[in-house]
Amino acid sequence: MKRACVIGDPIAHSRSPLVHGFWLTELGIAGVYERRHVVAAELAGFLRGLAAHGYVGCNVTLPHKEAAFRLVDETTELARALEAVNTIWLDERGRLHGDNTDVHGFLANLDHEAPGWRASTRTALILGAGGSTRAILAALSSCGVERILIANRTLERAAALVAGQARRIEIMTLDRLPEMLPDIDLLINTTSLGMVGQPDHGFEIDRLKADALVTDIVYVPLETPLLREARRMGRKTVGGLGMLLHQAVPGFEHWFGRRPLVTEALYRRVAADIATGHS
Structure with a gap:
């Protein structure tokens, strides 16, 4: 029986076992996928002993992706x-082989929920300059988006993030957001604002063009305040749960030999778990 796991610190909140467990059952595969709490000091030893622990592979979540x-x-x-x-x-x-499937997850989610977004997106604005922003930049660049902007509270962090990029990325502070919104085709939130237990996003999006697409990588809650406001204004929105589900597909295929599908049944199963208040 093949075994895989997800490692991180903390790890109790991870829904990866729910996702992979759903696929194992659906595909009739005798396998196990579980959480393992691994702190930074234990990471190297755990990975070198992955086979000894009985695993064929693992997912890596915060704060261990770079290490x-x-x-x-x-x-x-x-x-x-x-x-x-x-x-x-x-x-x-x-x-040990390593890949980053966040780009795949981001793009597959938008492709599924907003078909045609690639052709209609010339200018994209990313809110935040955290770890996930680098993957979003790679995703947008791979699609040929002509103009990419990053809005962050501090220019220093945004500047550090785009240093060394092969293409020009415009950076600005969040207070310039209102003046830029009329030009934006795709607005992406990568910050924790709007997440359960975090402050609201705190900025107005009323100047966003009528046909703009708004997406948020936060998935708890399923509809963040930003997405709710955009939907109220009649804008197309895409939540973050699909990114979580789609990024899990390549790993499952590596470990268990079958490529699973992200279905409505899986989405409902994970959404129901979120709705119970398990943040």
């Missing part, structure tokens, strides 16, 4: 560009 990148033996081109991995698997020689 895990430096610990695996082989990485994909995308993982090297992002300098972070979230999916690890063992080959037949016992070597």
Whole structure:
């Protein structure tokens, strides 16, 4: 029986076991996917002993994605560009391979929920300059988005994030958001604002163009205040849960040999778990 896991610190909140468990049952595969609490001091030892622990691979969540990148033996081109991995698997020689599937998750979610968004997006604005923003930048660049902007509370963090990018990325502080909104085709929130237990987003989006698409990588709550406001204004919105589900697909295929589908049944199952208040 093949076994895989998700590692992080903290880890109790992870819904990855729910997602992979759903697929294992649906596909009739005798396998196990579980949470493992791994602190930073234990990370190297855990990964080197992955096979000894009985695992064929693992997902990596906060705060270990960058550290895990430096610990695996082989990485994909995308993982090297992002300098972070979230999916690890063992080959037949016992070597650790690492990939970053966040780009796939982001793009697949938008493709599924907002078909045609690529053709209609010339200008995209990312709110926030945290760890996930680098993956969003890579995703947008791969789609040929002509103009990408980052709005963050401080310019210093945004500047550090875009340093070394192969293309020009415009940066600005959040107070300039209102003047930029009329030009934006795609608005992406990567901050924790609006997440359960966090402050509201705190900015107005009433100047956003009528055909703009608004997406939020936050998925607890399923509809963040930003998405709720955009929907009220008649804008197309895409929540963050789909990104979580789609980014899990490549790892499952590596470990269990079947490529699963992100279905409405899976979405409802995870959404129901979120609705019970398990944040």
